[in-house]
Amino acid sequence: MTTRWTRIRTALAVFSIAAGALLLAPPLAVAQDADHEVTFExxxxxxxxxxxxxxxxxxxxxxxSLITYEDVRPWARSIKNRTGLRNKPEAMPPWYIEKDIGIQDFKNDPSLSDAEVEAIATWVDNGAPLGNPADMPPPLEFLAADQWSIGEPDLxxxxxxxxxxxxxxxxxxxxxxxPTGLTEDRYVAAVEQKEVSEREPTTTAKRSTVGSNFAIHHMIWNAVNDDRISDEELERLREEDPAEFERRAAEAAGQGFWPVHEVGxxxxxxxxxxxxxxKxxxxxxxxxxxxxxTGSHTKTRLDIAFKFHPRGYEPEYTNSALFAGTLNIDVRGNQADQAVVAYQTLPQNxxxxxFEPHLHAAGVRQCLDAIYPNGLSETLSCSxxxxxxxxxxxxxxxxxxLLPKGTILRxxxxxxxTPANRNVADGRNWSGLGHRSIDQMMISLTQGMYLSEEQFAQELAERRETLDLDAGDYVLGCPLCGQFDEGTAAQDQQ
Ligand code: HEC
Structure with missing residues (x-):
């Protein structure tokens, strides 16, 4: 018991040091001293x-467009409003991770720091001054419409x-x-999906419904081959031949879990x-x-770009969906702040x-918590x-x-x-589970990898080294990271 509380105390100390360091770090690109006028350039x-x-x-x-001063000036007030929303549904940029709770380190995070949001507000409140043209950064070069953020695709x-x-x-x-046309097995490092559409001009007003810029709201897809069993066949085996079902299901899972395309x-x-x-x-x-x-006649398709690992690459782990969700959803009409909860126990490390929340039109927030086998719990992410x-x-x-076997995800x-949620067309009625955006859904499309004891120990050792941890340190989302004795760590590093 004593050790546990010592650990928590150490944890709090580590957190406050980290938080202090963050506050001291200079905010990106914004010098906020009293004499400095915040300017566009x-x-x-x-x-x-x-x-x-x-x-x-x-x-x-x-x-x-938000490139030149002339482009931006008319939108100044709206930019202040949208960026000030932070993680609320209409925020810009559209990235809704809550910054005051959970893990904060994400790849390709375009979100603004508090100092940047404040600089925008100050700039707008001071009449959006242009400033000195000599301060203007050179214009960026952008990807063309047929280019991809993952780099030149292989397929x-x-x-x-x-x-x-x-x-x-x-x-x-x-x-x-x-058909993929692949003549050899390849391993995929990254995937990017884009809707490509042609719309006939419309005389009516543009739709203001959910995802109205796109005709494909979502697309679930999978890689199939003559060896890979279909979902229907698997279902049949589940009833008729449970042993064969286990074998084929494991084989299909070994071919990975592909992300669902969704609007945005x-x-x-x-x-x-x-x-x-x-394959x-x-x-x-x-x-x-x-x-x-979309409100106009649209021809559309989904393009999927794959970036491969080099030939000869062998994976160590298999990517899987780690969470499902719940079918029991009870959402009342015209009411804010309604919470629905679902749990799942991790069968392996x-x-x-x-982290990928999935709700429907009435959804405004989702949090992912971990309840550890030692009884402690913490929030990993909220958005x-x-x-x-x-x-x-x-x-x-x-x-x-890095979550130990037996962790319960919540x-x-x-x-x-209520009318405050502009995605809801008519919020007066009760609603439950369903496919339509006006029905409800509450799942987490969270992905991850199950690890053997050895792989898990290896990951923990690497994490201790990367984060330069001392025994007893606490790391959010890694309850075992600080649990080692110094002697072992010294050996690990040799
Ligand atoms: C991932 C693409 C994307 C990024 C990044 C993005 N926006 Fe947007 N923005 C959109 C789209 C699409 C819309 C229109 C639909 C909507 O409002 O969600 C929009 C709408 C807006 C609006 C409202 C326009 C109106 O009609 O009132 C403002 C203001 C805005 N964005 C400002 C910004 C600012 C400032 C940033 C950066 C801090 C930003 N956006 C980043 C795609 C983006």
Missing amino acids: KDIAPILQRSCQNCHRPGAGAPM IISSPTVEVGASDPDWWGAIGET RNADHFDPRAGQLL AGSRIAFTSAHLHS AKLSL GYNHSWVRAYVYQDHAAP ITGYFDT
Whole structure:
């Protein structure tokens, strides 16, 4: 008991040192001294370059360009409002991780620091001054529409093209398969998915419904090959031949878990040790599309870009979905702050690589907590949720939670059916589980890897070295990181 409390005390000390260090760190690109006037050229342009222009430039999907002063000036007040929302559903940039709780180290994090948000507010309140042209950073070069954030892809697969009428109802179903044309097995390091569509001009007002810029609301897809068993066949075996079912299910799982495409989805980078197998002769099966009218007749398809590991690469782990969710959802009409909770116990040691909340239109927030076998619990991540911008948050390698076997994961989804949630078309009625965006869902698409005892011990040893830990230190998301005796650690490092 004493040791446990000593550890917690040490933990708190470590946290406060870390927090102090963060506060002292100079905020990115913003010099906040009293004499300094916040100007567009010096302070605001660098923020827009880093966090906004990737989308807010001609031809890149966002409604207006935020490149030149002339582009930005008319939007100043709106920019202050949107950036001030932080993790709330309409925040800009669309990245909703809560900064006051949980792990903070994510890959490709475009979010703004408190100092940047404050600089934007000060700039707008002072009349949005231009400043000195000599301070303006050189313009950025952007990826062309046919380029990808994961770099030059090794393979691009297009789904069959589908058409959605100007006022069609939502539609769900399989839309077919595309052969990969691969003649050898390859391991995938990263995947990026993009909807590519042609829309006929419309005379009616643009839809203001969820995800209205896109016709593909989501697409579940999988890599199939003649050796890989279909989901239907697996279900049949489950009933008829449980032993064969176990064998084939394990084999299918060994071929990995592919991310679901969703509106607003960013790219996926798999753990470097868990490259995903794409087999020679495989096909991509687009098994569950959710199509949604944009308000104009649209022809659309999903392009999937794959970045491969070099030939000869062998994975150490298999990437899997680590969490399901709950089917029991009870959401009342016209009520904010409704929480729904689901639990799952980890059957093996695990490393979590990605946090991805999935709710529907009424969802506004989700938190992921870990309850450890020693009885302690902590929040790993919380984020706001906006059903028009379904984001996935990839932990940095040194921050990915390392969870011992028997850890209980708990997700809590928060729902708001009042008019304050603009994604909800009509929030008056009770609603429960369903496929439509106006029905509810409460799942976590969290990904990770199950690890053997040896692999887990190896990961812990590496983490101790990377973070330069002393025995008794506490690391959020890694309850065993600080549990070693100094003698062993010294040996590990030799
Ligand atoms: C990932 C793409 C993306 C990024 C990054 C992004 N935006 Fe946006 N932004 C959009 C899209 C798309 C919309 C319109 C839909 C919406 O409001 O969600 C939008 C809407 C806005 C609006 C509201 C416009 C209106 O019609 O009122 C403002 C203001 C804005 N963004 C500012 C910013 C700022 C400032 C940043 C950077 C700090 C930023 N955005 C980063 C894509 C993006």
